[in-house]
Amino acid sequence: MLILAFDCTMAACSVAVWRDGMTLAQAHEAMAQGQAEALTPMIAGCMAEANVAFDALDRVAITIGPGSFTGVRVGLAAARGFGLACKIPVVGATTGEVLARGAAREGTVISLVDTKRDDFYVEAFTADGARLIAAEILAPGDVAAWIARQGWPAPFTIVGDGAMAVAGDDRVTLSDRRLPDPAFLAAIAATREPDAAGPLPAYVRPPAVTLPA
Amino acid sequence: MRVLGIETSCDETAAAVVEAGPDGSGRILSQAVLSQISDHRPYGGIVPEIAARAHLSHLDRLITTAMTEAGVDFADLDAIAATAGPGLIGGVLVGVSTAKAMALATGKPFIAVNHLEGHALTARLTDGVAFPFLLLLVSGGHCQLLAVEGVGRYRRLGTTVDDAAGEAFDKVAKMLGLGYPGGPAVERAAKDGNPARFAFTRPMKGKPGCDFSFSGLKTAVRIAVEQTGTLSPRDAADLAASFQAALVESISDRVRRAVTAFREKYDGTDFVVSGGVAANTALRMQLEKTCATAGLRFVAPPLALCTDNAVMIAWAGLERLRLGLTDPLDTKARPRWPLDPDAPARPGAGVKA
Numbered sequence: 001m002l003i004l005a006f007d008c009t010m011a012a013c014s015v016a017v018w019r020d021g022m023t024l025a026q027a028h029e030a031m032a033q034g035q036a037e038a039l040t041p042m043i044a045g046c047m048a049e050a051n052v053a054f055d056a057l058d059r060v061a062i063t064i065g066p067g068s069f070t071g072v073r074v075g076l077a078a079a080r081g082f083g084l085a086c087k088i089p090v091v092g093a094t095t096g097e098v099l100a101r102g103a104a105r106e107g108t109v110i111s112l113v114d115t116k117r118d119d120f121y122v123e124a125f126t127a128d129g130a131r132l133i134a135a136e137i138l139a140p141g142d143v144a145a146w147i148a149r150q151g152w153p154a155p156f157t158i159v160g161d162g163a164m165a166v167a168g169d170d171r172v173t174l175s176d177r178r179l180p181d182p183a184f185l186a187a188i189a190a191t192r193e194p195d196a197a198g199p200l201p202a203y204v205r206p207p208a209v210t211l212p213a
Numbered sequence: 214m215r216v217l218g219i220e221t222s223c224d225e226t227a228a229a230v231v232e233a234g235p236d237g238s239g240r241i242l243s244q245a246v247l248s249q250i251s252d253h254r255p256y257g258g259i260v261p262e263i264a265a266r267a268h269l270s271h272l273d274r275l276i277t278t279a280m281t282e283a284g285v286d287f288a289d290l291d292a293i294a295a296t297a298g299p300g301l302i303g304g305v306l307v308g309v310s311t312a313k314a315m316a317l318a319t320g321k322p323f324i325a326v327n328h329l330e331g332h333a334l335t336a337r338l339t340d341g342v343a344f345p346f347l348l349l350l351v352s353g354g355h356c357q358l359l360a361v362e363g364v365g366r367y368r369r370l371g372t373t374v375d376d377a378a379g380e381a382f383d384k385v386a387k388m389l390g391l392g393y394p395g396g397p398a399v400e401r402a403a404k405d406g407n408p409a410r411f412a413f414t415r416p417m418k419g420k421p422g423c424d425f426s427f428s429g430l431k432t433a434v435r436i437a438v439e440q441t442g443t444l445s446p447r448d449a450a451d452l453a454a455s456f457q458a459a460l461v462e463s464i465s466d467r468v469r470r471a472v473t474a475f476r477e478k479y480d481g482t483d484f485v486v487s488g489g490v491a492a493n494t495a496l497r498m499q500l501e502k503t504c505a506t507a508g509l510r511f512v513a514p515p516l517a518l519c520t521d522n523a524v525m526i527a528w529a530g531l532e533r534l535r536l537g538l539t540d541p542l543d544t545k546a547r548p549r550w551p552l553d554p555d556a557p558a559r560p561g562a563g564v565k566a
Binding site for chain 1: 255257260265266311315316541542543544
């Protein structure tokens with residue numbers, strides 16, 4: 001299965017062209033913003049490097065969040081554009097699923113993504129990738145203590161760019177997986193049944209707006 | 214020549230396909246629009262994050278509808294155009310990202326369209342208007358008078374120095390408790406009102422130049438509302454009618470001056486009005502009279518093409534494509550993008566100028 005996978009939900013823009021477990025081409029650039037400009041040329045470069053035509057693709061894979069609202073939308077909008085133009089399914093995975101994939105042999109993998117609003121998006125998985133909680137927002141404070149209270153099996157492996165929330169706490173282990181790797185995203189998408197409605201964004205947080213009095 | 218256009222810069226999500234025949238005349242093959250008005254109504258105005266989310270929710274389905282109704286496949290297109298600004302950036306990025314991806318996958322050129330140029334060129338599709346022409350762009354985000362010299366070539370003759378006309382309608386509707394969006398609500402209420410009951414000053418009337426200002430009129434309405442106290446339906450109708458009369462007379466005065474300025478430099482014979490406020494019947498009727506007196510042909514595209522839509526984006530894309538004006542895939546969306554980059558900024562109007 002030939003998959004174009006990309007991510008712009010966090011502080012980077014990353015692309016992989018992947019076939020049956022092999023990454024044919026990959027590109028990654030750290031950026032706080034500007035994914036809407038960088039993404040399509042980066043994909044064009046990877047497709048050329050992999051020597052793959054768009055009509056040969058079987059699927060498009062995309063991270064659906066949680067992460068930057070704008071990044072989630074830029075990625076999903078582009079993924080749907082490729083899906084429409086190539087008439088192929090778009091398959092989504094959350095940032096936590098991609099970050100956690102294969103990150104630990106035992107215990108629990110916890111994804112902490114910096115919301116840039118002084119708290120964290122948290123997801124949790126067993127070592128073999130089964131989801132333990134739906135994505136939610138975790139207040140800052142004693143995050144390691146919160147993790148310890150959940151009753152999940154130890155050891156606790158932390159992935160994501162919010163790992164600083166637990167830095168230096170010996171109850172958890174920090175993984176070097178800080179940003180979603182599109183090759184892992186492709187691997188997840190290869191085995192996931194496409195949804196007819198396509199993947200939906202995982203904003204987790206509602207728009208910051210209040211009804212007038 | 215056939216172009217798919219995408220519009221996501223404000224509160225309408227839209228896709229359309231247009232084509233041009235060998236003689237250059239345009240034809241609308243399809244259009245699909247989804248208004249988000251009900252999503253924003255509870256808040257009394259457009260909430261950018263809600264708008265951006267709604268654009269993403271609906272855009273791909275609307276593109277499919279537009280392509281199916283036009284009976285075309287991507288291979289039948291010559292380019293893919295999307296609004297790249299000005300507007301609410303979160304929504305603009307949804308349209309631009311989708312369009313760039315489709316362009317890359319199909320090998321078709323991508324065209325970044327200025328939303329205002331879409332409004333400006335619509336009359337060339339609907340009425341075959343030739344360059345140069347005088348344009349009044351009047352909407353919730355803008356109020357400008359422009360000499361349109363050609364595709365991508367605009368000279369601003371006047372602009373609002375504070376609020377846009379549509380913004381004034383929205384704010385007055387709020388004060389009168391008429392609901393959102395304000396334009397149609399004020400117009401409906403004004404129909405039964407007495408426009409002479411409140412003698413609002415006609416903003417800028419008689420002043421040199423062609424600029425607009427609606428902020429003082431808005432304040433005058435607020436003061437009248439406060440002095441009236443509890444508003445009866447009659448009070449609200451009279452206030453709406455009096456406000457609308459002042460605004461229409463002000464705009465018409467500015468247009469008369471713009472006609473003179475336009476004629477000093479150009480030999481065009483057409484006056485075009487576009488933008489959401491062009492849907493206002495009182496304004497249209499007054500502008501028709503003004504044009505008749507001035508000896509200009511009055512052109513107003515059909516209402517559905519005056520408010521935000523994707524037909525105008527597809528058409529502007531087509532006009533640009535004909536001139537070889539396509540854009541790279543790293544094109545940056547622009548929240549502020551004046552049609553006349555040489556016109557001086559108006560601090561009070563910000564991006565509206």
